[in-house]
Amino acid sequence: MRITDFDIYRDILKARSGLSITQDKAYLLDSRLTPVAKKWGYASLEGLTMALRGVPDEEVIKDIVEAMTTNETFFFRDQKPFDLFANTVLPYLAKHRKKKSTVRIWCAASSTGQEPYSLAILLKEHAALIENLNVEIIATDIADKVLNTAREGFFSQFEVQRGMPVQLLLKYFTTEGDGWRLNDDVRSMVKFEKFNLLDSMDSKGQFDVVFCRNVLIYFDEATKSDILNRISNHMAADGFLFLGGAETIIGLTDSFKALAERRGLYVLQDSAHDLDSMTA
Amino acid sequence: MELAARNSEHSHSAYRKILLNWRVRLKSCLIVDDSRVVRKVACRILNDLGFTCEEAENGQKAFEHCKSKMPDVILLDWNMPVMSGIEFLEKLRMMEHGEEPVVMFCTTENDMNHIKRAVDAGANEYIMKPFDSDILKSKFVQVGLM
The missing domain is CATH 3.40.50.150 (Vaccinia Virus protein VP39)
Structure with missing residues (x-):
């Protein structure tokens, strides 16, 4: 992923959820957001990135935030x-x-x-x-x-x-x-x-x-x-x-x-x- | 001088031996399952968690094992030839010191009736197959083995 592309996602996540991602987590964007891109009809993550440069759809942004949130949990975690x-x-x-x-x-x-x-x-x-x-x-x-x-x-x-x-x-x-x-x-x-x-x-x-x-x-x-x-x-x-x-x-x-x-x-x-x- | 050195060396190694035995008394686990593959997988995970493992392929073999040496924990399948897991558990809990091992069922039987029956017979925990190392580990932590 290009650094400028990374910046788009970093800024969206920071503004919408407070989530802070650093360049070393760029690989997570690919693995977690490719399914979101597919869902919204883009052939690849690049397509989604292009769309975000225009006027982004709120629903798309919501999906991006949800996909990037870590939900690891289990009952009585750490006891x-x-x-x-x-x-x-x-x-x-x-x-x-x-x-x-x-x-x-x-x-x-x-x-x-x-x-x-x-x-x-x-x-x-x-x-x-x-x-x-x-x-x-x-x-x-x-x-x-x-x-x-x-x-x-x-x-x-x-x-x-x-x-x-x-x-x-x-x-x-x-x-x-x-x-x-x-x-x-x-x-x-x-x-x-x-x-x-x-x-x-x-x-x-x-x-x-x-x-x-x-x-x-x-x-x-x-x-x-x-x-x-x-x-x-x-x-x-x-x-x-x-x-x-x-x-x-x-x-x-x-x-x-x-x-x-x-x-x-x-x-x-x-x-x-x-x-x-x-x-x- | 030489003697003194030898004495000190001897006491040093004896001390080390005591220390090792005291510190590294690994808990023992008896894995009872008729599938060799399941026994191997469970054994590998448990070794990583710091347990020594022995294996038995049915309830009867497990019962013989417990008569000569009671393990700290028993991972127990339900359906096995010769003697089933539940039969073994009922016999185990009647034995002298048979109340001591932590018994954890590990079986494909995953309905409430089976689980209730196991708990009533004295099982401490119940793992529904398929399992992974996370589940095994979290169950061992839960019952206080780790």
């Missing part, structure tokens, strides 16, 4: 954050939230739904602990395609085997054709919405827990800082933020601080947590 959620965050919220109050959880960039559904299953498993709370899970992603898949709650045999313990599979899924359907009582616990992390979060309200794992790695430093700072404005004073195990906030934001010995878990810098009362 540790889910242990922390069940053993630290839920007991804390159960203790510190008033009876009947609503606890709001946000999964930013939820892809095909494995992360929010893993959380919904954990809520079911710990139902007694949070019986006095009303819990909402809001899951967002930029791509319509993965949101629709997520809403279906239908997973292939391969997908359910990546991370879902067999006891939970028996309890919360039913076989259907070649795959597994998540039971309605779990599926209905998650509300999927389309959302671009670059857009204003004003309509999103305030969250007690935010999962934003392995998303920021695709953005440049300035965008990372901006997203983290804006998330911090939408967190309860004693809310919790989960980032991916390999991610850090160092040099990006002063809004959050890492919790010692709880890798991947962050609280607001000036948080009002009663930290001593947290269980491990």
Whole structure:
């Protein structure tokens, strides 16, 4: 791919999704966008590139952004954050939230739904602990395609085997054709919405827990800082933020601080947590 | 002087031996499947994950193996000649120390009735074929073997 062609895609992705791609990822453009070019009737990627130089169709741009978004995910990915959620965050919220109050959880960039559904299953498993709370899970992603898949709650045999313990599979899924359907009582616990992390979060309200794992790695430093700072404005004073195990906030934001010995878990810098009362 | 050196060399190698045994006590896996190809594939993946592997081609052979040496984990096919996986599991869990190994079914039987029956008989996990190294690894992590 010519450098000037690369620039077109780099600029579109940056402006529309915040995705930051560097020249060494040019090969991804070929492999992921050739099917998009074919879909829109161009013989090759060059044809699509030519069309983008004119007045680009919004729908084409949407397909480009979706094709370039990485959707790697699986149930209970990395395990540790889910242990922390069940053993630290839920007991804390159960203790510190008033009876009947609503606890709001946000999964930013939820892809095909494995992360929010893993959380919904954990809520079911710990139902007694949070019986006095009303819990909402809001899951967002930029791509319509993965949101629709997520809403279906239908997973292939391969997908359910990546991370879902067999006891939970028996309890919360039913076989259907070649795959597994998540039971309605779990599926209905998650509300999927389309959302671009670059857009204003004003309509999103305030969250007690935010999962934003392995998303920021695709953005440049300035965008990372901006997203983290804006998330911090939408967190309860004693809310919790989960980032991916390999991610850090160092040099990006002063809004959050890492919790010692709880890798991947962050609280607001000036948080009002009663930290001593947290269980491990 | 020479003696001292030899002594120190001897104690050094003895120490190394202890250290090696202590540190590198690899977990053992018994792969029970009537397909030689499946056994080889599973064995290669498990070796990469740091397990030693032994193989058995049916439930009866696996049962004999467990009588002489109980493995840490058993990867178990369902349909096999001589003795099926489920029969083997029921017998295993009745044996002395038979509750110790982690048992993971690995079979083409992928309906809920089979899975329920396996879990009721004491299976710890259940892999539906076809599987790949990602699935095998994620299941091993899940049950705490890695």
